[in-house]
Amino acid sequence: MPQSTHHSTCRLIFDYRWYLASVWGNGAITPGCIARPSKPCFWGSYWRRRTSGSSAGGDGDEFQRRLGAVPYHLVVGDAVVGTGSLDQVERGQHTILGILYDRGMENSAGMYNYVTSKDGTSIAYDRQGSGPAVILVGGNLDDGSENAPLATELAKHHTVYNYARRGRGDTLPYVLEREIEDIEALIAEADGSAHLFGVSSGGALGLEAAAAGLAIERLAVYDVPYSIGDAALRRWQEYVEQLGTALGEGCRGDALELFMRLASSSDEDIVGAKNSPMWPSLEALEHTLAYDAACVGNGQPPTARLARIKQPTLVATGEAGLDPHTRGLPSSFFERAADAIAVSIPHAERQTLEGQTHVADPNVLAPLLERFFRE
Numbered sequence: 090m091p092q093s094t095h096h097s098t099c100r101l102i103f104d105y106r107w108y109l110a111s112v113w114g115n116g117a118i119t120p121g122c123i124a125r126p127s128k129p130c131f132w133g134s135y136w137r138r139r140t141s142g143s144s145a146g147g148d149g150d151e152f153q154r155r156l157g158a159v160p161y162h163l164v165v166g167d168a169v170v171g172t173g174s175l176d177q178v179e180r181g182q183h184t185i186l187g188i189l190y191d192r193g194m195e196n197s198a199g200m201y202n203y204v205t206s207k208d209g210t211s212i213a214y215d216r217q218g219s220g221p222a223v224i225l226v227g228g229n230l231d232d233g234s235e236n237a238p239l240a241t242e243l244a245k246h247h248t249v250y251n252y253a254r255r256g257r258g259d260t261l262p263y264v265l266e267r268e269i270e271d272i273e274a275l276i277a278e279a280d281g282s283a284h285l286f287g288v289s290s291g292g293a294l295g296l297e298a299a300a301a302g303l304a305i306e307r308l309a310v311y312d313v314p315y316s317i318g319d320a321a322l323r324r325w326q327e328y329v330e331q332l333g334t335a336l337g338e339g340c341r342g343d344a345l346e347l348f349m350r351l352a353s354s355s356d357e358d359i360v361g362a363k364n365s366p367m368w369p370s371l372e373a374l375e376h377t378l379a380y381d382a383a384c385v386g387n388g389q390p391p392t393a394r395l396a397r398i399k400q401p402t403l404v405a406t407g408e409a410g411l412d413p414h415t416r417g418l419p420s421s422f423f424e425r426a427a428d429a430i431a432v433s434i435p436h437a438e439r440q441t442l443e444g445q446t447h448v449a450d451p452n453v454l455a456p457l458l459e460r461f462f463r464e
Contacts, residue, residue, distance in 0.1 A: 202215065228288045254268065282305070326388060345371055399435065
């Protein structure tokens with residue numbers, strides 16, 4: 090049974106884990122294992138300066154020195170199973186998942202709560218509001234931040250669970266079934282049933298969760314990126330193959346650039362993104378592009394599985410051709426995918442939000458979802 094964990098100390102940002110796994114570990118992460126300082130420490134701001142590029146060269150050695158300055162407790166679940174210096178902990182049987190520290194520091198999306206999934210992974214989430222439960226499932230390169238404004242709107246009438254999907258600071262290797270179990274753990278935290286809304290690849294994940302039989306009351310998805318037609322499918326399959334190569338070679342930023350080119354971003358757009366303050370945080374999440382690709386599968390709508398979905402399902406899209414960030418896709422890309430989804434699900438409702446792009450205005454989207462969840 091999934092268990093909720095409300096830490097007074099919270100996991101550091103995702104870059105931190107990647108650094109630990111690559112510098113001290115072998116990249117293999119043991120579920121449920123973390124290292125906790127034995128006394129308060131304040132290195133979160135130091136690491137944020139490092140990832141934003143404002144620290145001078147050689148800061149990796151200094152960061153490692155700071156990390157090793159105090160004893161650490163090795164923690165599995167809530168049990169302290171050993172104490173020692175960080176390098177002593179790392180030389181043991183466990184590889185560190187992350188560092189917890191006593192500053193009230195939240196994860197990078199501002200989440201303080203954790204629920205434990207079936208395999209022991211801690212899933213960070215934010216909960217607000219009261220009323221029927223709604224779980225929000227984010228899409229590509231989203232640690233929950235993108236859905237935060239929508240959560241605030243929906244919280245006027247619902248208890249909203251906005252979470253950071255697996256890989257946005259959790260464990261490897263990735264298996265789609267584990268993400269479904271993560272949603273199951275959140276449903277258990279919501280007293281056993283909830284509505285669910287998923288956007289983009291998070292919508293594909295929501296569809297898979299409903300098809301798997303989870304206790305979802307009503308399901309809503311927005312702009313699910315399935316590919317319809319031979320040309321679109323070839324492009325998707327080429328992207329997935331190239332993505333695996335880029336991530337396997339380990340050159341940070343290459344997978345992000347590949348993803349941007351999938352949406353036909355221009356060279357100028359890509360250069361601008363690389364020079365933006367957001368690029369380091371996106372690099373920290375780029376490995377999750379493979380997870381999102383797994384949610385979409387071979388690119389085609391999984392019609393046989395979709396036919397198993399019994400819940401009322403809202404299939405929504407924005408206005409065709411309006412989003413400049415997806416201008417390289419066919420103008421009807423999301424609409425054709427949505428039509429195919431709606432035809433496959435027995436109790437589906439199809440809606441288009443005029444004037445909305447791939448990231449819909451929460452003030453427009455929330456009323457539609459509230460009406461649908463009330464029915």
